[in-house]
Amino acid sequence: MRKIADSTVRRLSLYLQFLEEFEGQGREAVSSSALAARGGTTSAQVRKDLSFFGSFGKRGLGYPVAELMARLRDILGLGRSYRVAIVGAGRVGGALARYEGFADRGFKVVAVYDTDPARIGTVADGRTVRDVRSLEADLGRDPVDIVIIATPASAAQVVADAALRRGTPAILNFAPVRLTVPDTAVVRNVSMALELEALSYALRNR
Amino acid sequence: MRKIADSTVRRLSLYLQFLEEFEGQGREAVSSSALAARGGTTSAQVRKDLSFFGSFGKRGLGYPVAELMARLRDILGLGRSYRVAIVGAGRVGGALARYEGFADRGFKVVAVYDTDPARIGTVADGRTVRDVRSLEADLGRDPVDIVIIATPASAAQVVADAALRRGTPAILNFAPVRLTVPDTAVVRNVSMALELEALSYALRNR
DNA sequence: GGATGTGAATGTCTTCACAGCT
DNA sequence: AGCTGTGAAGACATTCACATCC
Numbered sequence: 001m002r003k004i005a006d007s008t009v010r011r012l013s014l015y016l017q018f019l020e021e022f023e024g025q026g027r028e029a030v031s032s033s034a035l036a037a038r039g040g041t042t043s044a045q046v047r048k049d050l051s052f053f054g055s056f057g058k059r060g061l062g063y064p065v066a067e068l069m070a071r072l073r074d075i076l077g078l079g080r081s082y083r084v085a086i087v088g089a090g091r092v093g094g095a096l097a098r099y100e101g102f103a104d105r106g107f108k109v110v111a112v113y114d115t116d117p118a119r120i121g122t123v124a125d126g127r128t129v130r131d132v133r134s135l136e137a138d139l140g141r142d143p144v145d146i147v148i149i150a151t152p153a154s155a156a157q158v159v160a161d162a163a164l165r166r167g168t169p170a171i172l173n174f175a176p177v178r179l180t181v182p183d184t185a186v187v188r189n190v191s192m193a194l195e196l197e198a199l200s201y202a203l204r205n206r
Numbered sequence: 207m208r209k210i211a212d213s214t215v216r217r218l219s220l221y222l223q224f225l226e227e228f229e230g231q232g233r234e235a236v237s238s239s240a241l242a243a244r245g246g247t248t249s250a251q252v253r254k255d256l257s258f259f260g261s262f263g264k265r266g267l268g269y270p271v272a273e274l275m276a277r278l279r280d281i282l283g284l285g286r287s288y289r290v291a292i293v294g295a296g297r298v299g300g301a302l303a304r305y306e307g308f309a310d311r312g313f314k315v316v317a318v319y320d321t322d323p324a325r326i327g328t329v330a331d332g333r334t335v336r337d338v339r340s341l342e343a344d345l346g347r348d349p350v351d352i353v354i355i356a357t358p359a360s361a362a363q364v365v366a367d368a369a370l371r372r373g374t375p376a377i378l379n380f381a382p383v384r385l386t387v388p389d390t391a392v393v394r395n396v397s398m399a400l401e402l403e404a405l406s407y408a409l410r411n412r
Numbered sequence: 413g414g415a416t417g418t419g420a421a422t423g424t425c426t427t428c429a430c431a432g433c434t
Numbered sequence: 435a436g437c438t439g440t441g442a443a444g445a446c447a448t449t450c451a452c453a454t455c456c
Contacts, residue, residue, distance in 0.1 A: 005425070006404070013403040014384060031437065039384060043437090044427055051439055059433040059438045076403045077410035091304060095297035101382060101399050105406065145412075146405055169412050170405045176307060178220060178245060186408040188401050193307050195394050197219040197282050198212070199352055199376045200311065202392040204283035206351075206375050211447070237415060249415090250449055257417055265416045265455045415456090422449070433438080 008049050009076070014039050015046065016072045023065050031062035081106040085139070087159050088150035089114040089129045092174050096150060097125050110144060115155070135159070139166035146170045153177040160187075214255050215282075220245050221252065222278045229271050237268035287312040291345070293365050294356035295320040295335045298380050302356060303331050316350060321361070341365070345372035352376045359383040366393075 018038045022030050032050075033043040050056055050063075053075050057063040073079060084107050086093050097112055113132040114120055120131045130138070132155075139147075139162070147163040149156050149171060156175035163171060170186040173179055181187055224244045228236050238256075239249040256262055256269075259281050263269040279285060290313050292299050303318055319338040320326055326337050336344070338361075345353075345368070353369040355362050355377060362381035369377060376392040379385055387393050 007425075009404055009407050010400060012407075013400045016403070017382075017384065017399065033437085038386075040389070042427070044429090045425095047437090047439060048426075055439060057438050060436045061434070062437065075407070077406040078403065082406065082409070091297070091301035095301055096398075098297060099398060101402070105399070105402055107402060145409060170409055172401060172405060176223075178223060180244075183246070186405060188405060190396060190401060192302075192305060192396075193223065193311070194216055194219045195378060195396060196307070196311055196313060197222070197284065198215055198394060199378060199392060200283040200288065201215050201218075201281070203288070203351060203376055213447075239415085248449070250451095251447095253415090253417060254448075261417060263416050266414045267456065268415065413456105415454105417454080418452095420450085420452105422447105424445105424447070426443105426445070428443070429441100431438105431440090434436090 002052065004052055008052065011039070011041065011045070011049050012072055012076060015049070016069060016076070019065055019069045019072070023069065027065055029058075029062045030065055030068075032057070034062070078105050081108055082146055083144040084109045084146045084148060085111045085113065085135070085144045086148045086150060087113045087132060087135065088152075088155075088174075089116075089119050089124065090150065093148075093150035094124065096148060096174075097127065107146070110142070111138065115151075132159070136162040136166055139163065139168060144168060146172060148172045148174070149179075150174045208258065210258055214258065217245070217247065217251070217255050218278055218282060221255070222275060222282070225271055225275045225278070229275065234271055235264075235268045236271055236274075238263070240268070284311050287314055288352055289314055289316050289350040290352045290354060291315070291317045291319065291341070291350045292354045292356060293319045293338060293341065294358075294361075294380075295322075295325050295330065296356065299354075299356035300330065302354060302380075303333065313352070316348070317344065321357075338365070342368040342372055345369065345374060350374060352378060354378045354380070355385075356380045 015035055018035055032046040035046045036043045056068050056071055086096055086109055089112050097109060102109060112127050112129050113135050114129050115132050119129050122129050147168050149159050151159055153176050156177050157179055160171055160179045160181060164185055173187060173189045176193055179187055221241055224241055238252040241252045242249045262274050262277055292302055292315060295318050303315060308315060318333050318335050319341050320335050321338050325335050328335050353374050355365050357365055359382050362383050363385055366377055366385045370391055379393060379395045382399055385393055
């Protein structure tokens with residue numbers, strides 16, 4: 001299959017979100033222009049994005065909402081379930097551990113780790129916080145699909161290295177450092193600093 | 207000035223981060239290839255990105271670290287200070303309110319809002335949580351540069367509308383909805399759902 | 413020698429525009 | 435008539451490659 005651009009995948013995700021809204025309004029069909037209007041893009045863009053994966057619409061009518069949602073979920077790989085470990089039980093890790101959006105998409109948080117003896121052993125949200133020193137062994141025994149890093153900057157690379165040694169295929173990094181990883185690994189960074197600086201740039205002349 | 211691509215701005219932000227690392231290691235000059243190696247891009251890309259804004263390097267030597275950092279800060283608009291209001295004092299809002307990275311970049315959190323009577327009036331981190339109903343009036347009296355939305359999905363659009371009515375130029379949205387805003391407003395979305403779905407897509411065949 | 417800065421070439425993404433289906 | 439699906443065109447971004455300078 002042809003390589004799909006990251007920007008396209010992001011938009012597919014958005015379309016899925018918009019379709020949920022349309023479905024909530026009881027609509028059965030939606031046109032590429034309606035989707036485009038909701039998301040600030042163009043109808044041609046929507047059709048092109050979808051066309052990479054097949055042809056799901058009916059000419060003259062648009063796209064059947066429920067069916068397109070199912071196809072998008074399938075395309076995005078949301079049909080299976082994913083095992084997730086969260087490293088760092090501070091504010092960010094805690095917010096993540098309680099995030100309901102995980103379950104909706106088949107993401108199952110199987111373990112939470114920290115270094116702080118005061119936090120290790122405490123139970124948060126039905127999960128016992130484990131010592132990060134057992135992370136690598138745990139992953140060896142019981143691999144996960146995604147390790148979420150919510151540690152301070154100084155610990156992030158060490159955690160990433162351990163995860164990658166155990167073959168973890170994907171990392172979601174909230175720590176304010178850019179991880180160095182082989183390009184076989186999938187890494188996404190959520191960086192407050194980058195967001196702020198992008199806003200700062202945009203505001204520069206106001 | 208020529209329109210600069212969003213991707214370029216994001217990379218400039220990254221370069222700044224890497225330069226901080228290099229400075230911490232006591233390096234005085236850095237080549238485009240060193241920056242590229244750290245960030246997973248190419249030296250030509252680094253030089254091209256910088257060249258949009260001027261020529262900061264010395265042939266044969268590379269870029270002076272401290273000077274380039276200063277230039278990047280300037281380009282990114284980090285020379286001034288920004289007033290920020292956070293709406294939503296839950297887990298995400300709380301984590302943000304305590305985030306130290308704000309101050310480093312001249313972002314000053316001037317107020318925190320919530321709807322929950324149990325939270326309104328409590329003091330967190332030296333700031334009293336205010337009733338969100340006073341947001342619009344407060345912004346009218348005392349505008350901010352950025353409103354950060356950390357509310358549930360259902361409240362986000364209402365908050366955004368209020369902020370925009372008061373002329374707030376930029377919004378950083380953590381709520382899991384896509385805001386509808388006029389395109390004069392600058393909006394950035396941090397969406398856990400999008401990140402997860404992008405990972406899901408990347409993991410599809412593993 | 414070593415590294416920048418930059419036109420030109422290449423590659424990728426988006427938009428156009430229209431044939432073709434319902 | 436309305437709207438999709440898609441080649442072709444156009445816009446934009448990245449990479450190449452080299453003259454230029456320290």
